[in-house]
Amino acid sequence: MKCKLCDRLLGQPDDPLSTDCGGDCWGCVGEIEARMGDPQSLDKVRDESARGLRPSWTDPDH
Ligand SMILES: [Zn+2]
Structure with a gap:
């Protein structure tokens, strides 16, 4: 799938x-979800971004 x-x-x-x-x-x-402001998702996405898993993602707080 x-x-x-x-x-x-x-x-x-x-x-x-x-x-x-x-x-x-x-x-x-x-x-x-991170874009919609879900704090848990934002935390996870931010962590994944820090580990290099989301090269195209930019933190909305920055
Ligand atoms: Zn997908």
Whole structure:
């Protein structure tokens, strides 16, 4: 199964952003939720960005 938004394969053990969030990957869902101001998602996305997993993401607070 693939993410409807970005075509990423879902549920890949070596890809932490591929977690299945109801048909979309966490990579997409996390960014959307972070943009909408969800503090938990923002925390996670920020941490993933710090680890280099989200090279195209920019922190909205910066
Ligand atoms: Zn996606």
